[in-house]
Amino acid sequence: MKTHLKMASKLRSLGVIGVFALAAVFSPLPSLAQVKGGEIVIVQGSNPPSLDGMSTSSQASRNINMNIYETLYGFSEEIKPIPILAEGVDISDDGLTYVFTLRKGVLFHNGDEMNAGDVKASLERYRVVGATKNLLAPVKDIEITGDYEVTFHMVENTPTFLEAFSSPRAPAVIIPEEDGATEAGKNSFVGTGPYKFVEYVPDDHVTIERFDDYTADTRSEGIDGFGGKKTAWLDRVIFRIIPEPGAQVAALEAGEVQILEQIPMPAARRLESSPDINLFKNARWAFTTFIFNTSVSPSDNVKFREAVQVGLNMEEIMAISSEGLYTLNHRWQYEGTTYDPGMIGAEYYNQADTERAKALLAEAGYDGEEFSILTDSNIPQHGRSAVVIAEQLKGMGINAVINQVDWPTALNVRMQDEGWNGWTLQMGIEPYLGPVGLIATLASPARPHFVKPDAELDALYQELIKGATVEARQETFKKIQAHLYEIFAIIKVGDSGLMHAARSSVKGFIPFRFPRVYDIWLEG
Amino acid sequence: MIRFLIYRLLSAIPVLFVVTLVTFLIMWLVPGDISAEIGGIDATAADLQAIRERLGLDQPLWERALRWYGDLFRGDLGHSYTLNRSVIDAVLERLPVTLSLAGLALLLATIIGMLLGILASVRHNTWMDQGAMVTALVGLSIPDFWFGIVMIILFGVWLGWLPTGGFVPLAEDPVGWARSMVLPAFTLAITQMGVIARMTRSAMLDVLGQDYIRTARAKGMRARTVIFRHALRNAMIPIITVVGVISGVLLSGAVVIETVFSLPGVGRLIIGAIQRRDFPIIQGGLLITACVFVFVNILVDMAYVWFDPRGRDDD
Numbered sequence: 076m077k078t079h080l081k082m083a084s085k086l087r088s089l090g091v092i093g094v095f096a097l098a099a100v101f102s103p104l105p106s107l108a109q110v111k112g113g114e115i116v117i118v119q120g121s122n123p124p125s126l127d128g129m130s131t132s133s134q135a136s137r138n139i140n141m142n143i144y145e146t147l148y149g150f151s152e153e154i155k156p157i158p159i160l161a162e163g164v165d166i167s168d169d170g171l172t173y174v175f176t177l178r179k180g181v182l183f184h185n186g187d188e189m190n191a192g193d194v195k196a197s198l199e200r201y202r203v204v205g206a207t208k209n210l211l212a213p214v215k216d217i218e219i220t221g222d223y224e225v226t227f228h229m230v231e232n233t234p235t236f237l238e239a240f241s242s243p244r245a246p247a248v249i250i251p252e253e254d255g256a257t258e259a260g261k262n263s264f265v266g267t268g269p270y271k272f273v274e275y276v277p278d279d280h281v282t283i284e285r286f287d288d289y290t291a292d293t294r295s296e297g298i299d300g301f302g303g304k305k306t307a308w309l310d311r312v313i314f315r316i317i318p319e320p321g322a323q324v325a326a327l328e329a330g331e332v333q334i335l336e337q338i339p340m341p342a343a344r345r346l347e348s349s350p351d352i353n354l355f356k357n358a359r360w361a362f363t364t365f366i367f368n369t370s371v372s373p374s375d376n377v378k379f380r381e382a383v384q385v386g387l388n389m390e391e392i393m394a395i396s397s398e399g400l401y402t403l404n405h406r407w408q409y410e411g412t413t414y415d416p417g418m419i420g421a422e423y424y425n426q427a428d429t430e431r432a433k434a435l436l437a438e439a440g441y442d443g444e445e446f447s448i449l450t451d452s453n454i455p456q457h458g459r460s461a462v463v464i465a466e467q468l469k470g471m472g473i474n475a476v477i478n479q480v481d482w483p484t485a486l487n488v489r490m491q492d493e494g495w496n497g498w499t500l501q502m503g504i505e506p507y508l509g510p511v512g513l514i515a516t517l518a519s520p521a522r523p524h525f526v527k528p529d530a531e532l533d534a535l536y537q538e539l540i541k542g543a544t545v546e547a548r549q550e551t552f553k554k555i556q557a558h559l560y561e562i563f564a565i566i567k568v569g570d571s572g573l574m575h576a577a578r579s580s581v582k583g584f585i586p587f588r589f590p591r592v593y594d595i596w597l598e599g
Numbered sequence: 600m601i602r603f604l605i606y607r608l609l610s611a612i613p614v615l616f617v618v619t620l621v622t623f624l625i626m627w628l629v630p631g632d633i634s635a636e637i638g639g640i641d642a643t644a645a646d647l648q649a650i651r652e653r654l655g656l657d658q659p660l661w662e663r664a665l666r667w668y669g670d671l672f673r674g675d676l677g678h679s680y681t682l683n684r685s686v687i688d689a690v691l692e693r694l695p696v697t698l699s700l701a702g703l704a705l706l707l708a709t710i711i712g713m714l715l716g717i718l719a720s721v722r723h724n725t726w727m728d729q730g731a732m733v734t735a736l737v738g739l740s741i742p743d744f745w746f747g748i749v750m751i752i753l754f755g756v757w758l759g760w761l762p763t764g765g766f767v768p769l770a771e772d773p774v775g776w777a778r779s780m781v782l783p784a785f786t787l788a789i790t791q792m793g794v795i796a797r798m799t800r801s802a803m804l805d806v807l808g809q810d811y812i813r814t815a816r817a818k819g820m821r822a823r824t825v826i827f828r829h830a831l832r833n834a835m836i837p838i839i840t841v842v843g844v845i846s847g848v849l850l851s852g853a854v855v856i857e858t859v860f861s862l863p864g865v866g867r868l869i870i871g872a873i874q875r876r877d878f879p880i881i882q883g884g885l886l887i888t889a890c891v892f893v894f895v896n897i898l899v900d901m902a903y904v905w906f907d908p909r910g911r912d913d914d
Contacts (some may be wrong), residue, residue: 122871124681126635206638259637260683277682277689278871279766279863317764317861325751325763345780453874483631483876490635490644522644 111595114311115581116332117590118323122277122316128248128266129197130259132206134503137243138336138589139281139314140313142300142590143184144248144266147175147194148241149301154412154509156241157527159292159302160189160249160267162223170232177223181290183251184271185263191219195257198225198247206245209521235540235548242512243301243588244504269593281314283592298594300587306434308583308596315551327352327576333597336590338576346576353577356400357586359409360573361503363396365566367496368489369527371445374496380563381423383497386432386471387464389425393569396460400572407506407513407567413545414510414552419561426565430486432471446475449495453482457499457572464499474575492526500524501571507588509551511540525564532558554589600904607900611893618889622882623667627660633876637651641706654680656878667882676886677879679872684885690865694887696766699776700856701849703784708791708849709842715792715800716838720807721826731796739793743852747786749861754782761906762785764861783860787852791845798841802834809833835906847892 123136128144131137142243147161158164162176181189195217197217202211213233229236240247254262267290270283285307295303315332317323324342330351338346340352346352365387367374374380393401404532405424408414446468450461461477468475480488489498494500505513515521518536519528535555542548559565577584583595634650651657655666670677676686712735719731755763761782767775806812807830815825854866865884872880 124875125683181753260681276863278693278867279861315765315861318867319748319859319861321748322751322764322859322861325748325756329759329763331755331763331765480630481874483633483635483874484629485631486635487631490647 080348104446108599109306109308109583109596111308111596112310113308114313114557115309115334115493115592115595115597116313116315117334117336117592118315118317118326118332119336120316120318120320120323123275123281125260126264126272126275126281127260128246128250130204130206130245132245132504134589137246139283140248140266141243141246141268141589142270142283142312142592143264143272144246144250144590145246145268146241146243146246146301148237148242149246150241151300151302154300154507156237157299157302160194164237166237170234171229173227173229173236174220175225175227176221177225177311178290178292179223181267182288183267184265184286185251186288187251189249189267190222191225193252193255194225194249195219196252197249200250200255200257201247207242210239210242212249231388233540234543238509239511241301242508244508244512246301257258269305270312273311278316280316282311282313283314285309293484298585298591305593307593309592311447312592318514324576325502327578333578333581334366334584334590335576338399338574340574343574345574351579353579353581354583355575355577355584356572357575357588358400358402358572359507359570361456361501362407362506363393363401363456363568364500364502365460365464365568365570366498366524367564367566368492368498369525369529369562369564370492370583371496373439373441373444375527376439376441377563378435382432382435382439382441383468383473384423384472384563385426385428385435385568387425387467387566387568388427389568389591391427391467392460392463393571395463396409396456397571400574402570402572404570405436405567407559408510408552409506412509414549416553416556419553419556423560423563425466429471436472441473443472443474444472446496447494448475448477449485449488449498450477450479451485452479454501457485460568461499463496489524490522498524500507504588506570510548510555514539514555523564529558529562529564532562600901603904604897604901606613607897611890611897614893614907615886615889617881619668619671619886620664622885623660623664626820626878626881627878629876631876632656636681636875642866652858671886676883679880680877681875682877682880689868689880690884690887693863693865694891695768696862697850697853697857697866698784698891699769699780700787700864701846703780704787704791704849704853705842705846707784707788708795708845711788712792712795713799713838716801717798717826717831719796719800719804720803721822723804723807727790728800735793735796737793738789738796741789743786743790744859746789746853747783747856748781750786751860764859766862766864779862783856783862787849787856790852793851794845795841796836799834802837803830806830806834832906836903839899839902839906843896843912846895846899849905850888850892850895 080082080379119135119138121135123139124133125131125136126140145159148156149159151157160178160181162178163173177191177194198217202208213229213236215228215230218226225354248266250262251265266431269286269289271286275281289307291304291306292302293304297304309430317326320339323335327335343354362481367380369375389403404410404423405421406416408416448461448465450457451456458479465475465477488495505516514536517523517532519533535551535558539548539551542551575586580598581595582598604719637650638646655663678685679689681688697742715731715735719728722728751763754761765779767779769776812825812830815829853864854870857864857867865888869881869884872884
């Protein structure tokens with residue numbers, strides 16, 4: 076796989092900055108002594124739809140919520156399930172019983188100690204209001220088996236359960252028992268995290284402050300993914316909502332804010348040599364995809380879809396849609412991760428072979444029918460990739476038209492069986508979650524993104540979630556990767572990155588799936 | 600005057616009714632609803648339907664409309680689907696931001712625009728006239744979002760004199776409030792300034808050519824008195840008309856400025872609600888905005904009467 080970066084030399088230097096930044100934060104030297112106190116302002120572009128940790132899967136909410144709430148299990152830096160509020164779990168040999176023991180002495184922000192009653196109430200609430208409540212579908216019931224122990228009785232053996240249960244997408248956070256019966260979004264925003272909720276003024280800011288009685292997990296030396304030993308150094312953190320990217324950058328340059336969740340790439344290039352600003356590259360942020368509607372003509376024809384696959388120039392699409400921060404990758408996993416399927420499917424990727432595409436279109440019997448590309452204006456990458464794809468399709472002789480609407484309309488249209496042929500979508504958290512989280516969006520029982528269920532993919536998905544060992548699941552995922560390059564129902568365009576920026580006075584910041592405001596501090 | 604006021608208030612009722620009805624119809628025609636926002640991208644059709652049923656979005660339009668009007672008569676504008684608060688609270692807590700912005704912008708646009716217009720008219724066909732009108736034209740032509748960003752970079756980043764965005768409530772810190780309002784209000788005012796300047800110039804030129812102005816000058820009256828007491832007062836009716844129209848434009852233009860300067864105003868609230876399909880906020884927000892607009896128009900009509908004694912005679 077090749078990494079292609081627009082303005083390669085400049086971005087190489089950004090990479091160097093990132094390496095230095097990482098080296099600096101990981102350095103064990105005592106010269107980087109943490110300083111307690113101070114306030115920072117972090118900027119994000121949109122409001123959190125909810126501060127109820129479990130009822131939303133929105134990134135804007137996760138950015139804040141994961142500093143307030145914690146889960147029993149979560150992902151480590153290497154995306155492996157690790158205990159956070161749990162002491163550990165004993166799984167029976169038949170996989171039908173999970174006994175979670177809880178850490179003792181963990182306090183909620185209201186001062187109460189967390190116990191098994193809180194855990195059961197939280198998870199029962201998750202079954203009702205959890206944005207990804209299906210992750211508890213394999214659990215038949217939850218029993219309190221001690222003050223600090225809960226037992227899950229499973230419907231059937233599901234070897235990937237702990238992985239799914241650790242998902243941060245709409246995390247199964249633990250909240251006080253008295254919030255257990257509240258409706259979605261109506262809880263008291265009390266968690267066990269290192270920061271506690273103070274106020275939310277929509278379209279303006281969310282304020283959180285240090286929870287002085289936070290019970291750190293001393294099993295680790297420091298933070299590890301969503302868990303580890305967390306230390307809140309800052310007194311107060313304000314998440315400010317600034318929708319306009321230009322205004323975000325201006326606020327950072329003026330020193331009014333300290334961290335941008337995302338800095339536009341042109342601004343990043345301009346500021347790369349600024350001594351006041353550090354840039355942090357988060358290269359594996361999302362998959363850029365192009366999804367077909369397999370239930371309507373002409374996209375119901377596999378030869379037609381194959382023509383699009385081999386005709387597209389992925390490098391061009393990624394360069395424009397990501398503003399230059401991308402990696403070409405044909406895999407449906409990130410390269411080098413546990414389930415990396417290797418070179419399967421590479422022969423179809425980034426071919427930009429217009430002649431072969433035309434031949435396949437002729438074979439498909441394509442007669443100039445309209446091909447409607449659904450996209451939206453809310454997520455800029457979606458619109459930009461749709462424009463490039465449409466132009467490339469026209470070059471192949473496909474009568475492509477773009478239907479650009481707003482995000483709610485796009486979600487509504489794509490739920491229809493007709494009225495669209497292709498859809499541009501950034502998959503953010505799904506690839507991070509690993510193969511199960513990703514393929515769940517393409518296989519039954521959910522409605523596959525490409526509309527018409529594919530029986531073989533459904534069977535492979537079942538094989539994947541029931542695979543007893545990692546090795547078995549790796550083999551299954553290779554079959555899935557191969558199958559996706561047989562049905563061409565969804566096209567992997569590439570991996571797109573995200574650039575964060577921070578004032579140089581901010582120390583300890585490490586790019587992650589959300590801005591961890593613990594274990595960062597301000598230079599004294 | 601009181602009869603006039605009552606008449607104008609009563610005539611506002613059908614206007615507000617039509618506004619709410621049209622909003623209902625438009626939002627009904629727009630595809631998509633809040634269920635997609637709440638359910639997320641992975642929600643199944645059944646999940647989305649369950650959300651719609653919970654929120655009453657599965658009911659026919661007429662039923663929803665009847666329920667909404669019924670609640671309105673009881674003074675209840677409903678509850679936001681996403682903000683965890685009532686519509687009235689959500690709108691009222693943002694109204695000071697939008698009114699501060701639009702009010703200050705109107706003040707700036709009116710004062711500077713009128714001064715430019717007066718200068719251009721009394722120095723007709725001189726370089727001052729040309730200069731004032733070119734300034735007005737430039738102001739009219741500049742896109743406000745671009746001008747806003749330029750102002751932020753200049754005064755917020757390079758000079759560091761003013762904040763780049765955000766809002767400080769007046770009650771919390773009056774100086775902070777003024778600092779947070781200067782750039783957005785000036786940016787919002789700049790385009791409308793040109794309209795007022797041109798209208799003032801045109802109205803003043805008409806009046807300055809009248810016999811009574813010539814007489815006043817012939818009597819040896821001071822130029823300032825002639826311009827401000829005799830000419831300007833008689834030129835005010837068309838200027839007030841423009842200022843009235845501009846009040847509405849400033850209220851709607853505040854949406855863009857609120858976005859550029861990150862101000863939590865009503866404009867951003869409604870735009871966000873439209874993007875999420877938060878119908879109660881859209882309905883209630885537009886109704887309250889329409890009320891403000893109607894109220895401003897009544898004030899403008901009353902100003903006519905104050906400036907033109909013939910109106911008082913009619914009353």
